[in-house]
Amino acid sequence: MARKLAVIGAGLMGSGIAQVAAQAGWDVVLRDVTDEALKRGTDGIKASYDKFVGKGKLAAEDAEAALARITPTTDLDAAADADIVVEAVFEKLEVKHEIFRALDKLVREDAVLASNTSAIPITKIAAATERPERVVGVHFFSPVPMMQLVELVRGYKTSDEALATAREFAESVGKTCIVVNRDVTGFVTTRLISALVVEATKLYESGVATAEDIDLACKLGFGHAMGPLATADLTGVDILLHATSNIYTESQDEKFAPPELMRRMVDAGDIGRKSGQGFYTY
Ligand SMILES: NC(=O)c1ccc[n+]([C@@H]2O[C@H](COP(=O)([O-])OP(=O)(O)OC[C@H]3O[C@@H](n4cnc5c(N)ncnc54)[C@H](O)[C@@H]3O)[C@@H](O)[C@H]2O)c1
Incomplete structure (x- = not known):
């Protein structure tokens, strides 16, 4: 029998996770709070499968079968018999707590509860449950x-078994994992990109080099696919300001202190590609 995954939140990330899991043969329940959000999510999945079919990377009948394995629902109870639940709702601890509290009462004792959070310590999320060892x-x-990457993150009480289940799930959908052994705010990836963007912004702000040259330095000097300032524009200067501020608040490590320019850009609405202006003009 196919294993069952429940994904909570049908936004950008939740629908993507549902998509790759269904394609890998998982039965997927995709839960959001409104039918509109579910429609947006499933329309996005369909469009993405169509693109892969168009490029000859996925057979049309496999795309159809994968889509049929996804059950969109607004009913959280549909997650009750899942082997693993992946939460991908807004990056707000209160919202995540409410969901984990409800899931803890609902799902099987042996189920693993996972969060796709980019930065919130897993220990804080797990505290809403009576099974912190099964939260990852x-x-x-x-x-x-x-x-290709999945960052697996251990909370303070996460068991080896829960981590192994999470790894098995991520690998089954074709991803490669790294393990974060302590759930410091920002984990490994958000800390690395925050430190790089903060330093790149300081170099630009103080006139040491142009945005173009700072990005070229990373591309041609280190083989990065994209420079840090172009990455900030793509991700959103606001998102990175939020991330680095959180890391700074928790760590008190000066290298994460957000530069004044990042704050001013956000105040002025120059948050990158989505606003048409960031470090570059779009
Ligand atoms: N966007 C990214 O690039 C990215 C990358 C990695 C991780 N993340 C993390 O993934 C999570 C989701 O991010 P996103 O970009 O997909 O957000 P999003 O805003 O696109 O989607 C969030 C979805 O959650 C739904 N939701 C809210 N409350 C809910 C509830 N109680 N039950 C079910 N659904 C609910 C919303 O209706 C929305 O559809 C966040 O924790 C974020 O930090 C995001």
Whole structure:
């Protein structure tokens, strides 16, 4: 029998996770709070499968079968018999707590509860449950069907068994995992990109080099696919400001202190590609 996955939140990340899991043969329940959100999520999945079919990377009948394995629902109870639940709702601890509290009462004792949070310590999320040893971070990257990495994150009480289940799930959908042994705010990936973007912004802000040259330095000097300032524009200067501020608040490590320019850009609405202006003009 196919294993069952429940994904909570049909936004950008939740729908991507549902998509790759269904394609890998998992039966997927995709839960969101409104029918509109579910429609947006499933329309996105269909469009993405169609693109893969168009490029000859997926057979049309496999796309159809994968889509049929996804059950969209607004009913959380549909997650009750899942082997693993992946939560991908807004990055707000209160919202995640409410969901984990409800899931803890609902799902099987042996089920693993995972969060796709980008930065919130898993220990804080797990505290809403009576099974913190079965709570783990599975941090996918956007766009999920394209990005190879999953950051597996241990909370303070996460068991080896729960971590192994999470790894098995991520690998079954074709991803490669790294393990974060202590759930410091920002884990490994958000800390690395925050430190790089903060330093790149300081170099730009103080006139040491142009945005173009800072990005070229990383591309040609280190083989990065994209420079840090272009990455900030793509991700959103606001998102990175939020991430680095949180890391700074928790760690008090000066290297994460957000530069004034990042704050001013956000105040002015120059948050990157989505606003048409960031470090570059779009
Ligand atoms: N966007 C990214 O690049 C990215 C990358 C990695 C991780 N993440 C993390 O993934 C999570 C989701 O991010 P996203 O970009 O997909 O967000 P999103 O805003 O696209 O989607 C969030 C979805 O959660 C739904 N939701 C809210 N409350 C809910 C509830 N109680 N039950 C079910 N659904 C509910 C919303 O209706 C929405 O559809 C966040 O924790 C985020 O930090 C995001």
